[in-house]
Amino acid sequence: MPHIDVELEKLKTKLLEMWDLVEYQLQSGREAMLQADQELAQQIIKRDRKVNQFDVKIDRMCENFFALFTPVAVDLRMVLAVLKINANLERIGDTAEGIARFAKKLDGPVSEPLLEMTKVVPMYEEAVAMFADCRVAFKTNDPVLAKTLIKRDRALDKIYRKSDGIVTKFMAENPEKISEALAVLSIIKKVERVGDQVTNIAEEIIFYREAKVVKHRQDKKKKKD
C-alpha cells in the first residue's frame, strides 16, 4: 500500500473510533432519559471529554497530512471531508452531553402518555440508527446510502415540528409535570439537531466520493413547502 494510503487509512480508522464513542454516548443518553438514570447521565457528561480529545487529535492529524502530503483530487476531498465530519461528530457528542444534562433533571422515568404522544422514543431510535448507517456509508464509501439519510432526516423534522403543540397541550392538562415535559421537549430539540448533523456528515461523504456539493439544496425545497 502506498505511504499516502497508509496515512489515510489511519485517519479513517481514528474517525471511526470516534464515531463508535459518540454512538455509545447517544445510546447511553437514551437510556439515561428513559430510566431517569442520574449516574449514567453523569458518566455521559464526563465522557464528553474523550470525544473532545478525539476532535483535537483528528484535527492535528489532518493538519499534518496537508502539510506533508499536499493532497489533491480524491485525497484532498477525503481529508476535507474528515475535517468537517470530525467537527460534526464533536457537535453530536456535545448534543449527547446536553441530552444527559436534561435527563439529569428528571425526577423519575418519563410518563408513558408523554412518551407516546411526542414519539420521542422512535425519533431517538431513528436518529441513532441514522447515525450508525452514516458510519457504514463512510466506512464503505457509499454515497447512495448517504443520500438516503438526507431523506430520512425529514421524518425527524416532522416529529419535531409537531412536538411544541403536543407538549403545550400535555402541560396544560398535567400542570404537575411541567418540568418533565420541558425536559422531554428539550431532548426532542436535541435529537432533531442530531438528524441535521447526520445530514451534514452525509453531504460530506457525497462530496468526498462524487465531488458534488449537495448541501444547502434542501433549503430551497423547504422554502417552497
Next chain:
Amino acid sequence: MNKKTTKLEAKELNAYYGDFHALKNINIAMEEKNVTAFIGPSGCGKSTFLRTFNRMNDYIDGFRTEGDILLDGRDIYAKDVRVDELRKEVGMVFQKPNPFPKSIFENVVYGLRIQGIKKKAVLEEAAEKSLRRSALWEEVKDKMDKSALALSGGQQQRLCIARALAISPSVLLMDEPASALDPLSTAKIEELIYELKNEYTIVIVTHNMQQAGRVSDHTAFFYMGELVEFSKTKTMFTSPQDNRTQNYITGRFG
C-alpha cells in the same frame, strides 16, 4: 473579461519517431495570455508535443507529424513557414539554464544581433526591458559585461527567459524551467510566469504537480502519447474526470 482567443491549437495531431507513435490524435486549443501546464509521466509525449510548437523536433531523424499545429490559426508546418520566423514568435526556455559563454548583455541581445540589429542604443534598451521583465535587472544592471556563467543557476534561468523575451515572442514554451533550481529560485520563476502571462501565452511542461497548480490556468494530462484530460487546473486538481489522471496526480500510478 476579454473574449477568449485561441492562440495555439493542435488538430488530430499524430507524431512519430520512426515506427514509434509518440503522439496519438491530439486535439487541444490553448487560450491567448493563459498558462497551460503539460503534465504526465516520463515518455508520455508532453515534451515532444511542446517542441512541435516551435518545430524543435525537426532536427530529429525519422520524426514526422500528421495533422495540424496552428499558431493564431496558421499552420506552422506549412511549406511557406520559415522556421526562424516561427521561433521569433515562439520562444523557448529549457530545463537546464543554458546561457552562452558570453557577457550577460550579449546573452540577452543575442537574438537581436542575429536579426541584424546593430545600434547600441536599441540593443541596450531591449536588454534592460527584457531583464526587467524577467525580474533580473536589479541584480545584474551593474555587471552587464560580466560573464553570464558567473551567475547563479536561478539567475541564469531568468537570463535565459530574458533572452527569449528580447526577440518579442508572443508564445513562451518552457520545458521544466525550474526543475534544476532551488525552492527560492523556483518561487521567483513561478512569480515571473504569473507576471508574464499578462503579455504572453505560456506553455509549461512540469513534473511538479504543485507547480502546475500554482502557475497554470489550464492543465493537460498526457499518458502514453494520448491527451487524457484537458481542463481548468482547479478542476483537474480537485475533481479529475479520468481515473488515469486521478492516479497520476495523487501519485498512485502503476
